[in-house]
Amino acid sequence: MTGLPAMTAPAKPETFDFDVLVIGSGPGGEGAAMQAAKHGKRVGMVEKYHQIGGNCTHRGTIPSKALRYAIFQMMEVNSNKLFAEHGLSAHLSFQKLRRTARAVIERQVQMRSTFYERNDVPVLKGTAKFIDQHTILVTEHDEGHKLVTAEHIVVATGSRPYRPAEVDFNHPRVFDSDTILDLAYDVRSATVYGAGVIGCEYASMFRNLDCKVNLVNTRDKLLEFLDEEIVDALSYHFRDRGMLIRHHETLDFVEPREDCVIVHLKSGKQLRTDILLYAAGRTGNTDDMNLEAVGITPDQRGNLKVNDHYQTAIPTIYAVGDVIGFPALASAAYSQGRHAASHLLGEDQLVGIGEIPTGIYTSPEISSIGKTERELTEAKVPYEVGHSQFKSLARAQITGQTTGMLKILFHRETLEILGIHCFGANASEIIHIGQAIMAQPAPNNTLLYFINTTFNYPTMAEAYRVAALNGFNRVA
Template sequence: MSKQFDTIIIGSGPGGEGAAMTLAKKGRSVAVVEKAPVVGGSCTHSGTIPSKALRHEVQLIQDYKQNELFAGAMEHLEITWPQLLERSDEVISRQTRMRRSFYDCNRVPVIQGHACFISANEIQVTSNDGSIERYSADHFIIATGSRPYRPDDIDFSHPRVLDSDALMNLDCTPRSITVYGAGVIGCEYASIFANLDIKVNLVNTRERLLAFLDDEITDALSYHLRSQGVILRHNEEYESVETTDDGVIMTFSSGKRLKTDLLLWANGRSGNTQDMGLEEIGIDVNHRGSISINEDYQTALPHIYAIGDVVGWPSLASASYDQGRFAATHIAEGVSESKLIEDIPTGIYTNPEISSVGRTERELTDDKVPYEVGRSIFENLARSHITGSNIGMLKILFHRESLEILGIHCFGHQASEIVHIGQAIMSQKGSANTVRYFVDTTFNYPTMAEAYRVAALDGLNRIF
C-alpha cells in the first residue's frame, strides 16, 4: 500500500523548493524526495553557492592586495585551495540548515532516497540502506537538476582529472590547470584560479567567449582574463587526454598539446534522469538527459511536470526557483505565470562580474531595430575611486524613437546587483519604461547606481 499525496516533487534544489513552498502555502499535501542526505541540490552543495563563496573569498584577497594600506602585509600571504574550501563548507552548512527549516516550518516531509516511476502515478523510493517504499500522487514535479557531462574516453577516476563537482574535494593547490570549456562555469573557475596566481589555460570550443552575451562585454571579459594571466585558446577541440603521475596532457585536433597539473572538464552538463523509469511511462529523455516540456512545464504526461536544469536552458538557480513556483501554480490553479521570466537576468561571477538583461547589440542590429547606446565607464565614478573598483562599465541599449529600454549590460564591481535597477524599469509598461527615468531620478552620491544617470545622459546626447 503506497502513501498518497496531492503532489510529489523529486529533487530539493531551487526548483523543487520553489514548487514545494508554493503548494504547501496553497494547502496541498506535498512531499519532496531527495537522493542526497541533505536538501539543497547541486546548487547548494557543488554549484552556485560554493563557487560564488570561493569567488568572494578570492575577491577579498585581491582587494586587500590592491589596497595600498595592506599591500605590504599581504605581499607574502598564501591562501591554499583547501583553506578556501573550508570557508565554502561553512556557507554550505548554513544554507543547508536554512533550507531544511523551510520544509519543516511548512510541514513538507522530505523523503530520502532515489525515486523511480513504476507507473504514471506511483514511484518507489530506494533509500541508502536498500529499503524500498512506494508513494503515489495526482501530480509529480521532476526537479532533479543536472551534473557535469563526462565523455566516456576521459578517465575521471584519475586524481588529476576533475569536473566542477570533484573540484569541491580537491586537497591541494595546483601550480597550473587547463580548463576545458569556456562557458559560464569554465570562465568563473578560470578567473578564480588566475587570481590565486595559478597558471590557467582556458580552452574554448567556440570562436568567442559566452557568445550569448553582448559582444562588447565579452570582449572586455577576454581582455581582463588575459590581464590576469589566463591563456585563451579559441576554436579548439580535444583529441585525447593522457594522464601521468605529474600532470595531464591534452592533445587537440589542431595539433596543439598542453600539459598542466590538473584538467578541469567544464564542457556541458547532463540532466539527472538516469534510472528513473521515465521512458517506461512515456516520457522521452534526450542524449543529454534533458526532458521536453511545454510552456506550462508539463511533460508528455500532463500530470508530470519538469523544471530547472533537467529541462535545459537557462539552467539558472534563479529561473529554476521561479519555474517551480509557476509549475506549482499551474497544478493548483490551472494557470501559469511563465511569461514573468521571459527576460531573465544573467549573472556571471568572474572577476570582474558580468550581468545583463534584455537584448544585445547584435540581436538589435540583426532585427533592424533603431537603437542607441549609453555608457558609463566606472573609472569616472566617485564610488569607484573610493572602493578602488575602477574596472568596468554600464551599458544601456534603448530605442532611438520611443526611448524604451531594450537591454542592460554591466561589467565590473557589483554588476550582478546593479543590473536589477535597470531590470525593474524595463519591466514597467509604456512611458514608465524609458531611458529618461534615469535622467529624472536622483541617485545617492556617491554610488555605483549613479552609473545609470551617467549612461542615460550619454545615450540621449547621441540622439540627433
C-alpha cells in the same frame, strides 16, 4: 520492469498520498514545493542525498561563489597598499579557502530544512523511479522501498557535469566542476577545457590564485549568448591578466601523468599543466528514473522537453530547473518551479517568469537582461546605446574596482529600455535596478527614468544616470 521488488498495485486516483510530489530539493524543486504547500496542497519531497538543497547548495552555486569570494578577499589584502606598507599579506591554500564555504552550506541547509518543517512537507530520502504517471518507487538509503502516489509530479533532479568516456575522471589530476571543489593540493597551472559559464568562472578563480591558465574554447568566442562588447571586454581582461585563451579547439585525448596532465588537441597542440578541469557541458539527472515507463524520453544529454508551463509529454508530470536545460540558472529554476506549481494548481494568475537576468561570476562579474545589439540589429529595431565606464565613477575610484562598464540599449524613438549589460564589480547586483525599470509599463520603462532620478553619490548605481545621459545625447 525488472529488478524491482514485488509491490502492490498502484493506488487509485482517489487515494493519492500527495497532491504534488516533487523530486529534487534544489531551487526548482523548492520553488514548486513551497508554492503548492502555501496553497494548501499535500506536498511530498523526494531527495536523493542525505541533506536537502540539491547541487546548487552542495556542489555548485553556493560553494563555488563562496570560494570565489574567499579568493577575492585574499586578493584585496594582497593588493591593498595600506596593508602592504605594514607588511601584511595573505597566502592561503586552496583547501583553506575552500573551507570558508562549509559554514555557508550548513546555514543554507539548516534554513531550507525549516521551510519543509514549517509547511508540513515530508522529505523522503532516497532515489526515485517511475512505476506509472502517478506512482514513484522510492529506494531509501537503507535500501528499503516505498511506493508513493501523487496526482501531480514535478521532476527537479538537476544536472551533473558531462563526462565523456574517454577521459579518466578517476585520475587525481583530472577534475570536473563537482570534484574540483575537493582539490587537495595547490597548483601552479591549470587547463580548463570548455569556456562556458562554469569554465570561465573557474578559469578566473585559478588566475586570481596566480595560476597559469589555459582556457580552451570549442567555439569562436567566449560566452556567445552575451552582448559582443561585453564578451570582448571579458576576453581583453582575461588576456590582460595573463590568461591564455585558445578558441575553436577540440579535444583529441587526455594524457594524465603522475606529476601533470597533458591535454592533446586535434590541432596538434599539447597543453601540459598541473591539472585539467573538464567543463564542457552538463547532463540532466534522468538516468535510472524509468521515464520510459510513462512515455517520456530524455534527449541525448538527459534533458527533458517541456511546454511553456513546464509540462512534459505527460500533462500531470512537470519538469523544472537544470533538468530541462537552458538557461540552467538557480534563479530561473526557482521561478520555473513556482510557475509549474501555480499552473498545476489551476490558478488564473500564474507566477510570471519575465526577463531572466544572467549572472556570471567571473572576476569581474557579468550580468545582463534583455536584448543584445546583435538581436536588435537582426530584428531591425532602431536602437541606440548609452555607456558608463566604471573608471569614471567616484565610487569605483574609491574602492579601486575601476574595471568595467554599464551599457543601456534603448529604442531611438520611444526611449524604451531594450537591454542592459554590465561588466564589472557587483554587476549581478547592479543589473536589478535596470530590471525593475524594464518591467514597468510604458511610459515608465524609458531612459528618462534614469535621467530624472537622483542617485546617491558616490554609488555604482550612478552608472545608470551617466549611461542614460550618454545615450540621450546621441538622439537629442
